[in-house]
Amino acid sequence: MKIVADKPRMLTDTPLHYCPGCAHGIVHKLVAEVLDELGKVDGAIGVVPVGCSVFGYKYFKCDVLEAAHGRAPAVASAIRRVVNPDNMIFTYQGDGDLASIGMAETVHACMRGENITIIFINNGIYGMTGGQMAPTTMPGEKATTCVYGRDPKVNGNPVRMCEMLATLTGPAYIERVSVYDVPHVNKTKAAIKKAFQMQMEKKGLSFIEVVANCPTNYHMTALESMQFVKEKGCEFYPLGVYKDITKEEK
Amino acid sequence: MKKLWKGNEAIAEAAVAAGCRYFFGYPITPQNEIPEYLSWRLPEVGGAFIQAESEVSAINMVYGAAGAGARCMTSSSSPGISLKQEGISYIAGAELPCVIVNIMRSGPGLGGIQPAQGDYFQATKGGGHGDYHPIVYAPCSIQEFVDITYSAFDIADKYRTPVMIIGDGMLGQMMEPAEIPPMRDLSTLPDKNDWAACGHSDGIPRIINSLRIEADENEEFNLRLFEKYAVIAQNETKHEYYEIDDAEIVFVAYGSVARICKAAVVELRANGIKAGLIRPITLYPYPTDAVAEVAKKDCVKKFITVEMSMGQMVEDVRLAVNGLKPVEFYGRCGGNVMMPADLVKYVKEGK
Numbered sequence: 001m002k003i004v005a006d007k008p009r010m011l012t013d014t015p016l017h018y019c020p021g022c023a024h025g026i027v028h029k030l031v032a033e034v035l036d037e038l039g040k041v042d043g044a045i046g047v048v049p050v051g052c053s054v055f056g057y058k059y060f061k062c063d064v065l066e067a068a069h070g071r072a073p074a075v076a077s078a079i080r081r082v083v084n085p086d087n088m089i090f091t092y093q094g095d096g097d098l099a100s101i102g103m104a105e106t107v108h109a110c111m112r113g114e115n116i117t118i119i120f121i122n123n124g125i126y127g128m129t130g131g132q133m134a135p136t137t138m139p140g141e142k143a144t145t146c147v148y149g150r151d152p153k154v155n156g157n158p159v160r161m162c163e164m165l166a167t168l169t170g171p172a173y174i175e176r177v178s179v180y181d182v183p184h185v186n187k188t189k190a191a192i193k194k195a196f197q198m199q200m201e202k203k204g205l206s207f208i209e210v211v212a213n214c215p216t217n218y219h220m221t222a223l224e225s226m227q228f229v230k231e232k233g234c235e236f237y238p239l240g241v242y243k244d245i246t247k248e249e250k
Numbered sequence: 251m252k253k254l255w256k257g258n259e260a261i262a263e264a265a266v267a268a269g270c271r272y273f274f275g276y277p278i279t280p281q282n283e284i285p286e287y288l289s290w291r292l293p294e295v296g297g298a299f300i301q302a303e304s305e306v307s308a309i310n311m312v313y314g315a316a317g318a319g320a321r322c323m324t325s326s327s328s329p330g331i332s333l334k335q336e337g338i339s340y341i342a343g344a345e346l347p348c349v350i351v352n353i354m355r356s357g358p359g360l361g362g363i364q365p366a367q368g369d370y371f372q373a374t375k376g377g378g379h380g381d382y383h384p385i386v387y388a389p390c391s392i393q394e395f396v397d398i399t400y401s402a403f404d405i406a407d408k409y410r411t412p413v414m415i416i417g418d419g420m421l422g423q424m425m426e427p428a429e430i431p432p433m434r435d436l437s438t439l440p441d442k443n444d445w446a447a448c449g450h451s452d453g454i455p456r457i458i459n460s461l462r463i464e465a466d467e468n469e470e471f472n473l474r475l476f477e478k479y480a481v482i483a484q485n486e487t488k489h490e491y492y493e494i495d496d497a498e499i500v501f502v503a504y505g506s507v508a509r510i511c512k513a514a515v516v517e518l519r520a521n522g523i524k525a526g527l528i529r530p531i532t533l534y535p536y537p538t539d540a541v542a543e544v545a546k547k548d549c550v551k552k553f554i555t556v557e558m559s560m561g562q563m564v565e566d567v568r569l570a571v572n573g574l575k576p577v578e579f580y581g582r583c584g585g586n587v588m589m590p591a592d593l594v595k596y597v598k599e600g601k
Contacts, residue, residue, distance in 0.1 A: 042451030045318070057457045063447035065317045066459040068340050071310035074302065078314030078322070079447075081272060081298040087449035105310070108303035 008032035010041045014058045021222020023212035024052060024121065026179045027092075027188070028059055031119060034193045035062075035088060038200065043087040045079055047072040049097035052127040056092055067091075070102020073109035076116045088196060090117040096126045099135040099161055106161075113170030113204040117195045120161065122237065123212040123229075131217035135159050138236045143217075158236075162209050166242040172204035174243040178211040180230040184239075203245060211237050252427040257417065258283035258325075260392050260428050261351055262291065264399035265323055269434040270349070271297030272322035274311035276304055276330060279363045280419035281353035284325040305330040309337030309350075316346035317458035319446025321403050321439065325351035327419075328369050329360060331377075338412055339378030342475075343460025347406035349399070350384070350414045353422035356558075356585040364585025365418035367505065370562035373416050374534040381472050383479060384412040385486060386533040388504040392426035394531075400431050407440045409482055416533070418558065420506045420587065483535035490529040491540070493519065497526025498549055499597055502541065502567050503556040504530050507588070511556055514593035523597060524549075533563070541570035552576040556593065559583055 010032035018024045035041045041062060048056030050069035057064035067075045072091035079089055098106050098120050109116070125143055126132040133143035133150060136158050140149040150158070162176045173195055177188040188210060195206035211233045213225035220228060241247075255263070262284045265273070273292055275285040289299045302308035308324050315322040326334060331352045341348060352373065356366035373386045385405060389395040398415055406413045442448075447456040462468035490508075493515050494500065501511040508529040518525040528544060530537045544550055552575055555564035561579045568577045580596050582588045595601075 043449035045447055045449045047314070054461060057455070057459055061453070061455055063450055063456045064458070065314060065447050066344075066457070066461055067313070068310060068336060071307065071313070071337070074307040074310040075314035075317070077300065078272065078274060078311035079318045081300070082315050082318040082320040083449045089449075104303050105307050108307065112300075 008036045010035050010044070010061050012059055012061045016059060017055060018052065019216045021213070021215040021225060023123070023179050023210065026185060027119065027121060027210055027212070030185070030189045030192050031090065031092070032060065034189060034196055038193070038196055040088045040196065040200065043084065045083065045087055045089045047076045047079070047089070047091045049091070049093040051094040051097050053092055053094060053121065054128070070097050070100070071105055072097070073102065073105040073114070073116070073118065077109050077112065077114045080114055080116055085115070085202065088117070088199060090119060092119045093121070094127070095120070095122045095124065095134045095136040099159055107165070110165050110168050110205055110207065111170045113172070115199055115202055115204055117199050117206045118208070119192065120207065120209040121212045122161070122209050123214040124233065125214045125217045127214045127217055138232065160237060162207070162242040165207055170205060171207055171243055172245045173198050173206040175241045176209040176211065176237060176239050178229060178234050178239055180226045180234070198246070209237070211239070252429045254425050255392055255428045256283060256425050257392050257395060257422045258353065259287045260396050260430070261325070261399050261415070262287040263430050264396040265349065265403070266291055266295060267430050267433050268321070268400045268403045269436055269439050270321045270323050270403055271295065272315045272320050274300050274302050274308040274315070274322070274324050275326065276302050276308050278327045278330045280355060280422050281325050281327045281351065283422070284351060305333035306337065309334035309341070312348045313337055313341055313344070313346060316341065316348045317344065317446065318448045319442040323349040323351065325353065327353050328355050328357050328366070331369060331372065335372070335378035338384065339380050339382060340460050341412045342382035342384065343380065344458050345410040346412070346458065347403070347410050348412050349402045349406055350412060352414060352416045354416060354418045356583065362585040363419060365420040365506065365558060365587060366583060366585055367418060367507065367558040368562070368583065369416065370533065370557070370559060373414050374536070382475060383534045384414040385409070385482060385535070387413065387415045388531060388533050389415065389417060389421070390505050390508045390529065392421070392424070393428040395421065396428050396430055405486065409478060411478070411482070416505070418506055479535070486532060487535045487537050488531035489537035489540040490531060492527040492529065494526040494528065494544060496524050496549055498551045499523060499525045500544055500550055500553045501525065501527045501556055501593070502530070502553055502563070503527065504533060504563065507556050507558055510588060510590055511593060513590035517590055517594050518597055521594070525597065536566045536570070538566070538570040541567060542572065545571040545574040550575055552578060554578045554580055554596070556580045556588065558587065
């Protein structure tokens with residue numbers, strides 16, 4: 001009998017704790033599929049954050065370090081110097097982790113051009129702690145710490161990480177993708193694959209931002225939240241390649 | 251062969267000799283010679299140095315390197331050590347071995363860059379959040395700094411625990427003759443393959459983690475951690491007695507202050523006053539029994555705890571003496587250092 005679909009070897013059998021409709025499950029699967037397809041599950045090391053994906057070590061079937069909030073890029077930078085250069089190292093982080101408390105670690109790992117891959121899930125909200133304002137919450141978007149909607153005059157402005165990091169010399173590849181429909185899931189997989197391929201070729205840091213949803217804290221159904229990502233999220237955070245040194249080389 | 255070494259550089263070379271190959275740090279006075287030295291020395295021996303973007307990042311790099319199974323260290327000075335506390339708590343929570351050096355300066359806040367011992371509570375009582383203790387050593391000479399740094403990595407590996415070595419600006423900056431032990435053969439270092447997350451291909455994930463979200467699981471972990479600390483206390487507690495046999499006045503002091511006390515003991519004895527000194531070498535575990543034994547002696551009239559602080563270790567001395575004898579405190583702080591004559595005067599005149 002021909003197998004036409006299978007669970008990636010890199011995912012454990014542990015049931016995901018994520019809310020119904022959450023994009024984390026999709027992106028976990030894509031990371032696992034890509035490393036499977038590249039034959040790089042063996043030797044892979046993941047660094048997971050504090051936030052909704054804190055339990056990543058239960059799902060990824062590879063060596064995993066659970067980092068303090070925001071510190072995954074620093075943890076990964078040190079591991080890069082210790083282990084075999086052919087081992088794939090990735091961090092998997094949310095927006096509060098990567099763009100707020102861990103902004104310095106993110107920017108400096110990018111400045112150093114560490115040969116690692118950063119998977120950044122941007123859903124514009126603190127999910128696990130219950131829907132507080134994130135560094136990527138959009139103007140007007142409601143959160144439990146800006147209940148009338150984010151007012152830049154009161155709450156400050158959100159940050160576009162890909163655009164900011166693209167100004168640095170260090171990163172090799174920066175792309176923003178989304179997973180609101182199947183074609184975009186496929187594009188996200190291609191981006192993640194390119195990111196790991198560049199790490200395999202020792203080209204330097206690859207950074208993939210996934211514009212994602214949080215149905216629970218958006219107070220929406222799964223479908224509504226994906227529609228919101230498509231219409232509002234991807235309007236404010238435009239998809240595309242922000243840096244690619246392989247193109248610059250040509 | 252003995253060579254003249256600056257304290258901070260001796261610590262750095264002793265770490266290299268001990269097999270430490272990774273250092274992560276951030277500039278702060280008066281410990282800068284440690285990162286400066288290791289920035290060129292570690293690449294010479296196949297290791298790596300990162301000047302981190304912050305103390306917070308540096309200690310988390312230690313978490314990563316230690317989690318991947320490497321011998322690694324960081325160093326800083328008081329305000330920087332405060333920033334590292336979150337990471338030290340995680341390192342204790344994930345049971346990772348590493349060495350942290352604190353060349354103390356005066357506080358609170360930015361304080362000053364002169365020597366002080368105001369970080370005793372922070373070092374010995376946990377410092378970061380949660381129930382944990384690093385093993386804390388307080389050497390008093392450059393040679394002792396070298397010897398303790400050299401063995402600290404083995405101790406850290408043996409118990410899978412962070413080890414902190416504390417000195418002060420005086421010890422870090424001064425020069426003394428010291429002999430660096432021979433370079434460790436790296437093939438003799440402990441095998442960490444069963445737990446280190448260094449990228450295995452045997453299908454058995456190694457997880458480095460301090461999240462134990464179930465109360466029972468986390469309580470069980472805390473209990474196990476403290477069983478480990480009891481074993482550490484049994485095996486690793488260290489102190490030095492100096493002129494203690496017939497002592498009536500007993501100083502208790504650690505680090506550079508202990509050496510000042512030794513000079514005072516000599517001078518007091520020349521004046522017919524029987525003084526002695528207990529010098530804790532480990533501050534955690536504290537040599538409680540060594541102090542308690544002396545407290546039981548009939549000849550002992552009182553203890554004087556001497557510190558470059560407003561009085562921190564004195565609390566552990568009082569716990570150890572347990573009311574058997576008076577425990578007094580003499581301290582200087584803010585970066586000021588007491589002279590032996592100050593202690594002689596205090597003993598003779600009570601001030």
